[in-house]
Amino acid sequence: MTPILEAHDLALAFKGVRALNGVSFTVNPGDFFAVIGPNGAGKTSLLNVLSGLYRPQQGTVRFLGEDLSGVSPQERARRGLGRTFQNLELFRGMSVLDNVKLGAELAMGAYSALTPDTRKEWAIRRWAEEVLDYLHLAPHRHKHAGALPYGLQKRVEVARALAGKPKLLLLDEPMAGLSLEEKQDLARFLLDARREWGVTMVLVEHDLKAVLELSTGVLVMSYGEVLYLGEPGGVRDNPRVAEAYLGRSA
Amino acid sequence: MLFRLSQTLTDRWSRTFARTVRATYRQDEAYASTPMGRFWLWVALALLLLLPLLLPPYPMYVVVLIAIAAVGALGLHLLVGGAGQISLGHAAFLGIGAYTASHLAGPLAVVGILLGGVLAGLIGVVLGLPSLRIKGAYLAIATLALQFLADYVFKRWEAVTGGIRGRTLPPAEFLGIPLPGADALWYLVLLFAIPLFFYAKRLLSTRAGRLWYAVRDNDLSARLSGVDLTRAKLTAFAVSAFYAGIAGGLLANLYKSITPENFVLTFSIQYLAMVIVGGAGTVLGAVLGATFVVLIPEVLNAIVGAFGPQFAPSFAAWRNVVFGVLILMFLILEPLGLVGLWGRIRDYFRTWPLPY
Ligand SMILES: Nc1ncnc2c1ncn2[C@@H]1O[C@H](COP(=O)(O)OP(=O)(O)O)[C@@H](O)[C@H]1O
Ligand SMILES: [Mg+2]
Numbered sequence: 361m362t363p364i365l366e367a368h369d370l371a372l373a374f375k376g377v378r379a380l381n382g383v384s385f386t387v388n389p390g391d392f393f394a395v396i397g398p399n400g401a402g403k404t405s406l407l408n409v410l411s412g413l414y415r416p417q418q419g420t421v422r423f424l425g426e427d428l429s430g431v432s433p434q435e436r437a438r439r440g441l442g443r444t445f446q447n448l449e450l451f452r453g454m455s456v457l458d459n460v461k462l463g464a465e466l467a468m469g470a471y472s473a474l475t476p477d478t479r480k481e482w483a484i485r486r487w488a489e490e491v492l493d494y495l496h497l498a499p500h501r502h503k504h505a506g507a508l509p510y511g512l513q514k515r516v517e518v519a520r521a522l523a524g525k526p527k528l529l530l531l532d533e534p535m536a537g538l539s540l541e542e543k544q545d546l547a548r549f550l551l552d553a554r555r556e557w558g559v560t561m562v563l564v565e566h567d568l569k570a571v572l573e574l575s576t577g578v579l580v581m582s583y584g585e586v587l588y589l590g591e592p593g594g595v596r597d598n599p600r601v602a603e604a605y606l607g608r609s610a
Numbered sequence: 611m612l613f614r615l616s617q618t619l620t621d622r623w624s625r626t627f628a629r630t631v632r633a634t635y636r637q638d639e640a641y642a643s644t645p646m647g648r649f650w651l652w653v654a655l656a657l658l659l660l661l662p663l664l665l666p667p668y669p670m671y672v673v674v675l676i677a678i679a680a681v682g683a684l685g686l687h688l689l690v691g692g693a694g695q696i697s698l699g700h701a702a703f704l705g706i707g708a709y710t711a712s713h714l715a716g717p718l719a720v721v722g723i724l725l726g727g728v729l730a731g732l733i734g735v736v737l738g739l740p741s742l743r744i745k746g747a748y749l750a751i752a753t754l755a756l757q758f759l760a761d762y763v764f765k766r767w768e769a770v771t772g773g774i775r776g777r778t779l780p781p782a783e784f785l786g787i788p789l790p791g792a793d794a795l796w797y798l799v800l801l802f803a804i805p806l807f808f809y810a811k812r813l814l815s816t817r818a819g820r821l822w823y824a825v826r827d828n829d830l831s832a833r834l835s836g837v838d839l840t841r842a843k844l845t846a847f848a849v850s851a852f853y854a855g856i857a858g859g860l861l862a863n864l865y866k867s868i869t870p871e872n873f874v875l876t877f878s879i880q881y882l883a884m885v886i887v888g889g890a891g892t893v894l895g896a897v898l899g900a901t902f903v904v905l906i907p908e909v910l911n912a913i914v915g916a917f918g919p920q921f922a923p924s925f926a927a928w929r930n931v932v933f934g935v936l937i938l939m940f941l942i943l944e945p946l947g948l949v950g951l952w953g954r955i956r957d958y959f960r961t962w963p964l965p966y
Contacts, residue, residue: 411834437836451827454820462820466836473818473845481816524835 442526452506685853694826707858723859734851776869
């Protein structure tokens with residue numbers, strides 16, 4: 361089985377701040393891979409390197425076996441690398457439906473924009489509705505995304521990303537700021553999507569407990585360094601994690 | 611176990627529900643899906659076709675001006691309201707269309723107008739290039755530079771533009787039928803305006819609209835959703851300029867004489883005013899805005915007429931002030947423009963006589 365994502369020896373620094381320092385890990389198809397670490401650990405920087413927004417000073421990223429260096433963010437998205445953001449990045453002035461439709465275009469095949477293709481539009485709409493339905497967003501389809509409550513906006517962002525049928529979806533703290541009930545709902549949606557649509561996921565969290573039982577593999581980071589990489593079962597017993605992370609937050 | 615079952619049941623139920631709702635999607639996606647809507651669409655079209663029979667010559671001339679301005683405003687609306695870019699050079703593209711049409715006039719009028727649109731669209735791509743690097747006020751200044759450059763070229767490139775004396779056109783013809791006055795030219799204007807109106811609506815409600823709105827709202831997310839920003843922006847500039855070029859060609863055939871004065875900055879600003887006054891977001895707004903902006907001077911002239919010609923010079927001086935104040939009022943009091951105003955009036959009457 362070829363891994364879906366291989367990060368090798370990534371390093372990234374901002375004027376002296378080492379955001380990533382020799383980070384390597386592998387994600388296999390079907391994984392629900394958790395990246396955990398306190399605030400400032402470098403989790404968002406890692407996702408930005410993976411999705412092509414930051415160029416690492418060292419190291420390589422391979423996606424579906426191909427080296428991604430020099431590949432633009434939009435091309436990575438088209439190849440099946442999806443992404444959601446920690447701070448909401450919705451198209452606020454667009455309806456929920458249009459947000460999801462824009463994502464759906466990645467999956468349904470784009471057409472030349474100046475010659476509207478009714479058949480393609482129809483297919484995009486149907487798939488977008490399926491995703492909306494799946495995430496229980498259908499009643500909100502015609503509302504402006506920016507006008508929704510925070511929890512729903514987060515869900516719209518997940519819907520937009522899932523609508524693109526990504527092969528790998530990078531989720532940056534999708535649970536942050538949600539109520540317990542919303543967190544459980546979202547976790548269920550994500551697990552269902554993984555099972556039904558075969559989406560492999562990398563989920564970033566600062567709360568260790570929230571994701572440990574869901575994940576198939578875990579990377580724990582602190583100050584840009586890898587503290588732990590492996591099965592979720594081994595995290596709690598790891599002395600480095602206990603010292604750097606659990607010790608402080610517990 | 612019971613939980614699982616109830617969950618499966620609710621999921622099954624919501625799927626079935628979604629399937630029934632799906633039948634109604636078709637209605638969202640069509641323009642006039644209800645029989646009533648279709649009826650009014652045909653009434654409106656019939657009215658447009660009969661207009662020259664119903665209106666005296668001068669009001670008809672003003673209506674033709676409005677329709678031409680609406681085509682130009684639609685183009686700018688796609689760019690400003692759609693892709694969130696700004697342009698102070700819209701009049702320059704009207705000029706490109708107008709001068710092109712002046713060379714292919716009379717029996718070739720339709721070809722000349724179309725070619726003017728295409729040429730303007732191509733040059734629109736050039737105007738779009740700065741938008742790839744800069745935004746907002748800086749982009750406004752860059753487009754202003756193009757406006758001034760175009761002014762200069764229109765005045766100096768005498769072989770093509772006739773310099774400051776400009777160019778004159780013979781009456782347009784369509785399939786051998788001469789279209790001498792505004793009432794006859796009206797049909798040529800409709801030939802372009804109606805399809806362009808529906809095309810603009812269609813563009814905004816399909817992929818092009820989504821790409822443009824995405825660029826307007828969040829370019830980071832747009833990129834990570836696979837949107838090619840360069841392409842989306844340049845397409846918006848090109849389509850916008852194409853509409854302006856068509857409007858310019860129609861205007862040249864209406865005026866039958868054009869000079870650089872017809873395409874100066876003032877008109878670029880008037881087009882922006884149409885888009886702002888018309889209100890954010892809708893194609894109909896651009897048309898209402900065009901109506902409003904074209905009618906202001908006419909109404910002011912009528913007032914002057916009522917007071918007597920001796921007041922004309924002082925009123926002329928005040929005209930631009932009134933114009934400016936009205937635009938400011940819209941910006942401050944009714945940011946959604948005429949469309950927003952109309953929506954509120956409608957809501958008021960819908961709930962009348964019981965507010966809330
Ligand atoms: N664009 C940036 N410019 C400068 N420093 C940055 C930038 N992005 C992140 N950093 C720094 O890199 C470190 C890691 O940040 P981040 O990746 O956001 O962590 P996390 O997502 O784990 O909270 C922090 O010290 C942060 O200040
Ligand atoms: Mg972060």
